[in-house]
Amino acid sequence: MKLLVTGAAGHLGANLVRRLLWEGEEVRVLKRRGSENRGIDVLGNQVEVVEGDLRDMDSLRRATRGVKRVFHCAAQIATVEGREQEIFESNVLGTKDLLQAARENGVERVVVTGSFSACGHRPGIASDETVPFNPFAGTMPYEKSKAGVEHECLKAVVDGQDVVIATSCAILGPYDYVPSRMGRLIRDFANGKVLAYIPGGFEFVAAHDIVEGHLLAMKKGRAGQKYIISSGHVTVDELMDIYSRVLGRKKPPLRLPPKLMAVVSQVSTRVLKLVAPESPQRLTPYAVKILGQYRRADISKAKRELGFSPTPIEAAIREQYEWFIAEGQIKGKSSGPFVPGYARNGRGSKRAESATA
Numbered sequence: 001m002k003l004l005v006t007g008a009a010g011h012l013g014a015n016l017v018r019r020l021l022w023e024g025e026e027v028r029v030l031k032r033r034g035s036e037n038r039g040i041d042v043l044g045n046q047v048e049v050v051e052g053d054l055r056d057m058d059s060l061r062r063a064t065r066g067v068k069r070v071f072h073c074a075a076q077i078a079t080v081e082g083r084e085q086e087i088f089e090s091n092v093l094g095t096k097d098l099l100q101a102a103r104e105n106g107v108e109r110v111v112v113t114g115s116f117s118a119c120g121h122r123p124g125i126a127s128d129e130t131v132p133f134n135p136f137a138g139t140m141p142y143e144k145s146k147a148g149v150e151h152e153c154l155k156a157v158v159d160g161q162d163v164v165i166a167t168s169c170a171i172l173g174p175y176d177y178v179p180s181r182m183g184r185l186i187r188d189f190a191n192g193k194v195l196a197y198i199p200g201g202f203e204f205v206a207a208h209d210i211v212e213g214h215l216l217a218m219k220k221g222r223a224g225q226k227y228i229i230s231s232g233h234v235t236v237d238e239l240m241d242i243y244s245r246v247l248g249r250k251k252p253p254l255r256l257p258p259k260l261m262a263v264v265s266q267v268s269t270r271v272l273k274l275v276a277p278e279s280p281q282r283l284t285p286y287a288v289k290i291l292g293q294y295r296r297a298d299i300s301k302a303k304r305e306l307g308f309s310p311t312p313i314e315a316a317i318r319e320q321y322e323w324f325i326a327e328g329q330i331k332g333k334s335s336g337p338f339v340p341g342y343a344r345n346g347r348g349s350k351r352a353e354s355a356t357a
Contacts, residue, residue, distance in 0.1 A: 004067045004107075006030045006054070006098065007074030008047070011183070012113060012168060014039035014175035015207040015340075016071060016214060021046055022343055030054075030063045030074065039177040054094025060101040070102055070110040071214055075149075077142055084141045092148035099156045099163065111218045112153050114167035114226055116203055118146035121295055128298035129167075129226050140286050150226065157224035165226035166210070166217040169297060172231075172316040173207025174323030174340060181287075186320055190247045190330040196254035200291025201235040206316030208342060209308075216306035227302040231310040236291060246318050315341065 003020060007013035008029035020027050021043075028048040031040050040049065052059020054074055064070060076083070076090035095112060102110050117140075120131030133139075133147045153163045176183035182204075188194050205213075213229030221227060234242075240251045302308040319341060324330040326338040 001068040002026045002028055002048075002066060004028045004030065004063055004070045006063070006070070006072050007113070009035060009037045009039040009177065010073060010075075011171050011173075011176050011178065011180045011207065012210055012214075013071075013073040014177060015173060016073060016211045017043070017047060018175060018340070019211045019215070019342065028063065028067060030059070032074070036178050039175060054090050054098065057097050057101065060098050061104065064098070064101045064105045064107055066105070068108045069218060070098070070107055071218070072098055072110055072112045073214075075113065075115075075146070078140075087141050087145045088148070091142075091145035092152060095149045096152045096155075099152065099161060103156070103159075103161055109162040109164070109218060109223075111164050111166055111214055111221070112149065113214070114150060114165040115143070115146040116167055116169045116228060116230070116295070116297060117143045117290070118150065119167065119228065119297070121293060123293070126296040126298040127228075129228060129301055138289070154224060162223045164217045164221035164223060166214045166221070167226050167228045168210050168213075169203035169205040169228075169230045171207055171210055172204050172313060172320055174319045174338060175207070176320065176323070183320065183324075186243060186247075186317065187324055187329055189243050189249065189252075190321065190324070190332070192249070194252050196252050196256050197236055197240060198256050198288065198291065199236055200288075201233060201294040202291060203230045203295060203297040204232065204234050204313055204316075205229055206231045206311050206313060207319070208316065208340070209310050213302060213306070213308055216302075216308055220306050222305065225301075225305075227306055227308070228297050228299050229302055229308060230297040230299050231313050231316065233294075233296045234313055235294070242314050242317055246314065246321055 003025055005013055005017050005027060008017045017027055017029060028050060029040055031037055031049050031051050032053050033051055050059065050063040052063055072095065076087045078087060099110060118133055119127050120133050121127060122131060135144055135147065150165060153165055156163050170182055171180065172182055209231045210229050213227065217227055244251050323338045325332040325334050
């Protein structure tokens, strides 16, 4: 059956599409005009493309027509202020309209990507799917929008629609075309541009694992339920050690106090907002705050109900590093076209094999 993937140019979507192609699925993608779409464009005619936008209902109707299942991975991500309305329209209203278009066109099931940042936080205790999200705890617009996305999913389920939420943590792995914040970090580390870091910790998920979680949610998830998908909690010190081993470079010489970086990030954010509002920032005040919370996830539900089993984080970082080398964004010896781990020990169709390159 034909599948639709939104957000196919993003980190998760690019990995999901290639996995689906490797398994021989027929894939349609929603391509947003004006975005960085190289993750889609390099696939050529391996996927069917529908141009559109989450804020364009007619394009959502075209995208969902004739498909049986939808993976809704698209979202507007921002950790700085100033894009609240755009984030709300794309994430919350876009999800609402996509679900409506899917209902109109008889889509059997929709798996929507959630965010761990929209899960409730309990200091010192791992959070599961039952912990309420607190919108008053200094949360950013993106977090609030993803909580709104879940609300729209549950409203649709009450109306009889089959919707499951697969909640993602910070993704590590290949096909990071944009690239993501973590992609920029490993690229800069490899190129000797990371001179300092701050202690902290967060939940990370291998690209292979979050894709697997979405496939399992589509196959086994219960309608109206959400499942947290994570490969494990990693501190920044541990992350720097892994980078050092995988990349063959020494750790950054400076380990800065979080309080100092909180002040520095606030000043740099204000300056960049004025002189270069589109410039990506490695550490925003929000990022410093989140790292200092050492958020942990309880993935017992995904293990119990979906059969999810996490893979090693270091393997995901190694794949991410190898992919950046193959792309020429990190200096290193390339072994040829990149092939993801799941495809190295198996064979698919010619179409699927070319999708891994």
